[in-house]
Amino acid sequence: MDEKTLDEIISRYDSPSGRLLGILEEIQTSEGYIPRDVLEMLSVKLDVRLSQLYSLVTFYSFFSLKPIGEHVVTVCMGTACHVRGAAEILTTLEKLLGIERGTTQDGKYSVTTKDNKFTLEIARCFGACSIAPVIDIDGDLYGYTTPERLPEILEDYGWREP
């Protein structure tokens, strides 16, 4: 995002210091994430400490400091899913997507594949415990998942075995 575009967003808010969330939301929507250089520009323009902006961005799960993939795969790690094998589901997805275990973003588990096709995240209960273990892809829930079923599910979203 260039400076002119950022200025246009800021100008839509009468009192920018009180509208940080709105401005950040517009940046997130426009870019798909919050680029660091834009955050730095915003800090200078609004005279708000960079650390304050980071606190906001990392507090709300809607914001991301890294580009989000075309498809977001979220693994439920809630209790019911955990006891029915969610950890194995997560490990298998990491393997299939070529994601390194333990890579995290700002304390949140959110990792995007190098080709930006998939972002893998974890959550705490989708409220669908009766069909555990559950994963969510772009808002579609898949219950009773097994490691064996995952390639077939991912293929519907353009994944191909490397």
Ligand code: FES
């Ligand atoms: S614990 Fe996974 S859906 Fe509730």
